[in-house]
Amino acid sequence: MYATKQPSLRIDQSDLMCKKGCGYYGNADWEGYCSKCYRNHMDQERQKKSRQSQADHSKAQVSGFSKFEEKKRQQTDKKNKYLKSLPVFRKSSSAKDSGRPEKYIDMRQANPDADKLMAEFISSYGEWGEHVRKDFFKCVQAFTTKMLSELDAKPIEDLAEIAQNYYNLYNKRVNTNDVYQGVTSEVKDELLDFFERYSMVSLYSFLFCPPSTNDEEKDLTIQDRIRKLSWVNAHHLDCCISETSIEVRDLVYTAINDLLGLDSMKAPQEKLSCVVRCCRSVVKVLQHCQGGPVSADEFLPALIFVVLKANPARLKSNILYVTRFCNDSRLMQGEAGYYFTNLCCAVSFIENLTAESLNMPEQEFQSYMSGEVTCVSAWESALVACEGMHQLCEHLALLKGLLERTAVVQDGTQKLREDMEKLKDEINEKVASVLERTPLIIKPRKIPIPITRDNLPVSPSIHIPKIVDTNMPETDEITPHNYYLQNLSMTQINLLDSTKTKLQLDITPCLPVPNTAQMPSQSTEFLSPSGIDNRSLDSLTPDDNSYLGLSKINYDIDFSDLSADNSIAEELTPEKRKSPTPSFTTPDPFSPVGVSCNIMQSPLVPSSGPMLVPVQERPPKKDDFVLPFLESIPKKVEEETLLDKLEETPIISLPSPIKPFTSEYTGFSKQGSKIPSIPCNTGDFSSLNLSQSSLPSSSKDPN
Amino acid sequence: MSAGPYNYSYIFKYIIIGDMGVGKSCLLHQFTEKKFMADCPHTIGVEFGTRIIEVSGQKIKLQIWDTAGQERFRAVTRSYYRGAAGALMVYDITRRSTYNHLSSWLTDTRNLTNPSTVIFLIGNKCDLEGQRDVTYEEASKFAEENGLMFVEASARQMGNRGDNVEEAFLETAKKIYQSIQDGRLDLNAAESGVQHKPSQPGRNNLSADQQASKDNCAC
Numbered sequence: 078m079y080a081t082k083q084p085s086l087r088i089d090q091s092d093l094m095c096k097k098g099c100g101y102y103g104n105a106d107w108e109g110y111c112s113k114c115y116r117n118h119m120d121q122e123r124q125k126k127s128r129q130s131q132a133d134h135s136k137a138q139v140s141g142f143s144k145f146e147e148k149k150r151q152q153t154d155k156k157n158k159y160l161k162s163l164p165v166f167r168k169s170s171s172a173k174d175s176g177r178p179e180k181y182i183d184m185r186q187a188n189p190d191a192d193k194l195m196a197e198f199i200s201s202y203g204e205w206g207e208h209v210r211k212d213f214f215k216c217v218q219a220f221t222t223k224m225l226s227e228l229d230a231k232p233i234e235d236l237a238e239i240a241q242n243y244y245n246l247y248n249k250r251v252n253t254n255d256v257y258q259g260v261t262s263e264v265k266d267e268l269l270d271f272f273e274r275y276s277m278v279s280l281y282s283f284l285f286c287p288p289s290t291n292d293e294e295k296d297l298t299i300q301d302r303i304r305k306l307s308w309v310n311a312h313h314l315d316c317c318i319s320e321t322s323i324e325v326r327d328l329v330y331t332a333i334n335d336l337l338g339l340d341s342m343k344a345p346q347e348k349l350s351c352v353v354r355c356c357r358s359v360v361k362v363l364q365h366c367q368g369g370p371v372s373a374d375e376f377l378p379a380l381i382f383v384v385l386k387a388n389p390a391r392l393k394s395n396i397l398y399v400t401r402f403c404n405d406s407r408l409m410q411g412e413a414g415y416y417f418t419n420l421c422c423a424v425s426f427i428e429n430l431t432a433e434s435l436n437m438p439e440q441e442f443q444s445y446m447s448g449e450v451t452c453v454s455a456w457e458s459a460l461v462a463c464e465g466m467h468q469l470c471e472h473l474a475l476l477k478g479l480l481e482r483t484a485v486v487q488d489g490t491q492k493l494r495e496d497m498e499k500l501k502d503e504i505n506e507k508v509a510s511v512l513e514r515t516p517l518i519i520k521p522r523k524i525p526i527p528i529t530r531d532n533l534p535v536s537p538s539i540h541i542p543k544i545v546d547t548n549m550p551e552t553d554e555i556t557p558h559n560y561y562l563q564n565l566s567m568t569q570i571n572l573l574d575s576t577k578t579k580l581q582l583d584i585t586p587c588l589p590v591p592n593t594a595q596m597p598s599q600s601t602e603f604l605s606p607s608g609i610d611n612r613s614l615d616s617l618t619p620d621d622n623s624y625l626g627l628s629k630i631n632y633d634i635d636f637s638d639l640s641a642d643n644s645i646a647e648e649l650t651p652e653k654r655k656s657p658t659p660s661f662t663t664p665d666p667f668s669p670v671g672v673s674c675n676i677m678q679s680p681l682v683p684s685s686g687p688m689l690v691p692v693q694e695r696p697p698k699k700d701d702f703v704l705p706f707l708e709s710i711p712k713k714v715e716e717e718t719l720l721d722k723l724e725e726t727p728i729i730s731l732p733s734p735i736k737p738f739t740s741e742y743t744g745f746s747k748q749g750s751k752i753p754s755i756p757c758n759t760g761d762f763s764s765l766n767l768s769q770s771s772l773p774s775s776s777k778d779p780n
Numbered sequence: 781m782s783a784g785p786y787n788y789s790y791i792f793k794y795i796i797i798g799d800m801g802v803g804k805s806c807l808l809h810q811f812t813e814k815k816f817m818a819d820c821p822h823t824i825g826v827e828f829g830t831r832i833i834e835v836s837g838q839k840i841k842l843q844i845w846d847t848a849g850q851e852r853f854r855a856v857t858r859s860y861y862r863g864a865a866g867a868l869m870v871y872d873i874t875r876r877s878t879y880n881h882l883s884s885w886l887t888d889t890r891n892l893t894n895p896s897t898v899i900f901l902i903g904n905k906c907d908l909e910g911q912r913d914v915t916y917e918e919a920s921k922f923a924e925e926n927g928l929m930f931v932e933a934s935a936r937q938m939g940n941r942g943d944n945v946e947e948a949f950l951e952t953a954k955k956i957y958q959s960i961q962d963g964r965l966d967l968n969a970a971e972s973g974v975q976h977k978p979s980q981p982g983r984n985n986l987s988a989d990q991q992a993s994k995d996n997c998a999c
C-alpha cells in the first residue's frame with residue numbers, strides 16, 4: 078500500500094498489516110513488511126546481491142555473551158586507534174584518556190540518565206539478588222560494547238539487527254539461565270524491558286539520528302513540509318474535530334503535547350508510550366466531538382491533523398529510531414504497535430499528500446502551498462486567542478498577587494500607625510510625668526537671672542557659690558573664693574523632653590565670672606561650663622568680657638554633670654534644695670547678688686535634682702564631676718582654654734583649685750564651641766542638649 | 781546509508797527563545813535559508829534548523845532549536861534548554877511587553893542551561909523603526925547589566941542592520957569556540973551543548989568526549 082497507493086485518508090485495517098500477510102503490523106519504513114518479514118526480505122536481498130554475507134558475520138558475533146572477553150579486547154584496540162585519530166586541539170582531554178578503564182564504563186559516567194536507571198534497577202530488582210544484577214549488567218555491557226564496536230563499521234540497519242538479536246538473546250537467557258530461576262515471569266518481562274531501556278539510553282547519542290545517516294535531512298524536509306501545510310484544517314481532512322470549541326482545543330493540545338514529548342524521551346519504549354498517549358488523546362478528542370464510539374476510519378485523519386498541528390521536532394528521526402531499536406515484538410502487535418503503525422501512516426500521508434487526497438482543486442492546493450494565498454485558519458487564530466487568554470490569566474494572577482501584597486502592606490501600615498500612636502501616647506505620658514516631677518521650678522529661677530547680672534558687679538564674691546563636697550577631697554580645696562558653677566546638675570536628663578534640657582545649663586555662667594576675675598587661684602575651671610554660660614550672660618549683660626572668663630568654668634561644670642554619680646542625687650534631694658546646707662552651696666548665677674551663696678544655689682539644684690535623680694540617676698554633682706573629669710577628659714580641658722582665648726577672656730589664668738590635676742586637665746573647649754548662645758530670659762536650653770549629649774560619650778560617664 | 785565524511789568538526793547546539801511572535805522562526809529561517817518567511821505559522825513546541833559555519837578555520841555545525849514562545853508549550857521547550865551552548869534571546873523592538881518579559885526568559889535560561897552557555901540578546905524587527913517601543917540604549921544597558929551580548933536586527937531586511945542576524949549567530953559561535961579554547965567550556969560534559977566530531981570519516985568520538993568529562997573538569 079505504502080508505495081503503491083495514492084495517499085488516502087481512508088485506510089483499510091488490512092493496510093496496516095504486513096504485506097506478507099503474517100498477521101503483524103507492517104510499517105512504511107519496513108517497506109510495508111512487519112519487522113520480521115522485512116528482515117527476512119532484506120536478508121534475501123542481500124544474499125542475492127552479494128555473497129559476502131555481512132549479516133552472517135554480524136550474527137556470528139552476536140551469537141552469545143560468551144564472546145564478551147574478546148569484544149572487550151577488540152574494543153580496547155579500537156580505543157587506541159581512536160586516540161591516535163584525535164585532532165590536535167583535543168589533546169588536553171585526550172591525554173587523560175589513557176589509562177582509562179572501559180569505554181562502556183566511561184560512557185555511562187557521562188550519562189546522567191543511565192545513572193538514574195542504574196539506581197532504579199537496584200531499587201526495583203535488587204531484591205532478586207546480587208547474581209541477577211550482575212548478570213544483567215554483564216549482558217548490558219556486552220550488548221553496548223558490541224554496538225559501540227560496530228558503530229562505525231556498519232550501517233544503522235545492521236546495528237538495528239544486532240540490537241534485535243541481543244534482545245532475543247537476553248530474552249532466552251532470562252528464561253533459561255539458572256541465575257533467573259527464582260524470578261517470576263512478570264519480573265522477567267520487566268527485566269527484558271529494562272535491558273532494552275538501559276542499553277538504549279546509554280547508546281542514545283550514538284544511535285539517535287546518527288550523523289552517518291540522512292535522518293536529519295528527512296527531519297528538516299518533513300518539518301518544512303508540515304510548516305507549508307499549516308493551512309490545512311480539520312475540514313480539509315474530512316475530520317470532525319471542531320477547531321473552535323474550547324474544550325476540543327484543549328484536548329487537541331493535550332494530544333499535541335503528548336506527541337511533542339516524543340523527542341525528549343530516550344528509550345524506544347518511552348517514545349512509544351508518548352505515541353500511545355497521544356493517540357489515546359486523539360481518541361478522546363473524537364469521542365468528544367462525536368459523542369460516541371470512534372471508528373478506526375476516523376482515527377487516522379484526526380491523527381494526521383494532530384501531527385500537522387504539532388509539527389513535532391525530528392519526527393522522522395524519532396520514528397526511525399523506534400522502528401530500528403524498539404523491540405520488534407512490541408511494534409508488531411498490541412496497542413502500541415497499532416498506534417505506532419498509524420503514526421507512520423499519518424507521516425507517510427503527510428509526505429505524499431496531494432490536492433487529490435485533500436479533495437481540492439490542484440490550483441487551490443498549489444496556491445496554498447506556495448504561500449500565494451494564505452488563509453487564516455480558525456486553528457491559528459484560536460492559538461493566538463489562546464495565548465491572549467493566557468496572558469490575560471497571567472496578568473490577573475499578577476494583579477491578584479499585587480492585591481495580596483498591597484493588603485499585607487496596608488496591614489503593616491496600620492500596625493505601624495498604631496505603634497506610632499502608642500509611642501506618642503507613651504512619650505506624652507512620660508513627658509507629662511516628668512513635667513509633673515520637675516515642673517516649673519526652673520522658670521522662677523531663670524527669672525532671677527537679670528537680677529544676678531546686676532548684682533554680680535556689685536559683690537562678686539558673694540555670688541560665688543562655694544561648692545563643698547563632702548565626697549570629694551578636692552572640694553575641700555575649693556574655698557568660697559572658688560566659683561563653682563553649681564548648675565552642672567542640669568545636664569542630661571532631657572533628650573526626650575526639651576523642657577528638661579532647658580533648665581540645666583544657664584545658671585552656671587553668671588556666677589563664675591566675677592569670682593574668677595577677683596579670685597584667681599581657686600576656681601576650678603573645669604567645673605564650669607563656660608561657653609554656655611557666657612552666652613547667656615552676654616545677652617544679659619553689657620560687660621561680656623568679665624563673664625566670659627567665668628564661662629570657662631561653666632564648661633567644666635557641664636562635664637561634671639555627665640560624670641556625676643548617683644551620689645549627687647542624694648544631695649539634690651528636695652530637702653537640700655530648700656535648705657541648702659553649707660556644704661552644698663552652689664553658685665547660682667541667677668540669684669540676687671546680695672543673697673548668700675546658699676540661697677542662690679538652692680533653687681538651681683533642686684530643679685535639676687529631682688529630675689535627675691529618679692529618672693536617670695545622672696544628676697550632676699559638683700563633687701563627683703571633679704574626679705571623673707580629671708581622669709577621663711583631659712583633652713577637653715585643653716580645648717576649653719583655647720576657647721577662652723578666643724573669647725579673650727582675661728580670667729583664663731585662674732589657678733585651678735585642684736592643682737595636681739590641672740596638668741592633665743586642660744579644659745572643655747569642645748563642648749563650649751558647640752554650645753549655642755542661650756538667651757537668659759527664655760531659659761531655652763535646647764541648644765545645650767547638643768553639648769550635653771556629646772559629653773557623656775566622651776567623658777565616660779558612669780551611666 | 782553509508783557513513784559519509786563529516787564536513788565539520790564541532791556541533792554547537794543553540795536555542796532561540798523569546799515571546800510569541802517576536803520573530804524567532806524568521807530569524808532562524810533567515811539564517812539558515814537566507815530568506816524572510818513572511819507568513820510564518822506560530823511554532824508549536826520546537827523546530828530546528830542547521831547550518832555549517834566557519835570559525836577560526838574550524839567548520840562548525842550549528843544545530844539550532846527554535847522554541848515556541850507560547851506559554852502553554854513551555855514545559856516542552858524547557859527540555860531543550862538543557863545542553864544548549866548558545867541561547868539567542870529575542871524580543872521585538874516594537875512591542876515593549878516582549879522586552880519586559882526578558883528577565884523571566886533570562887532567569888529560565890540561567891536556571892536551565894549551564895554557566896558557560898553564551899547568551900545573546902537580539903532586538904528584532906529593527907526595520908520597523910517608526911514603531912519602535914524600546915530604545916537601543918535601554919536594551920543595551922539591560923544587556924550590559926546582565927552580561928549579555930546584544931544587537932538589534934531584522935529578519936526581514938538584509939543589509940543595514942539586517943546583517944546583524946548573521947552576526948548574532950556567528951558571534952555566539954565565536955564566543956563558544958573561545959570558551960572551548962580557554963577551557964572554560966568543558967567539551968565533555970554531557971550538557972555542554974558542544975559535540976566534537978573527528979575529521980576522520982566514519983569515526984565517532986562522542987564517547988571519548990564524554991570520557992574526559994569527569995576528569996578534566998577544573999572549572
Ligand SMILES: Nc1nc2c(ncn2[C@@H]2O[C@H](COP(=O)(O)OP(=O)(O)OP(=O)(O)O)[C@@H](O)[C@H]2O)c(=O)[nH]1
Pocket residue numbers: 798799800801802803804805806807817818819820821822823824847848849850904905906907908933934935936937
Ligand atoms: N517587519 C518585520 N517583521 C518580522 C520580522 N521578523 C519577524 N517578523 C514577523 O513577525 C511575525 C512573527 O514571526 P515569527 O518568526 O513567527 O515569530 P516567533 O517568535 O517564531 O513566534 P512563535 O513561534 O509563536 O514563538 C511574522 O509575521 C513575521 O513576518 C522582522 O525582522 N521585521
Ligand SMILES: [Mg+2]
Pocket residue numbers: 804805806821822823846847848849
Ligand atoms: Mg516560531
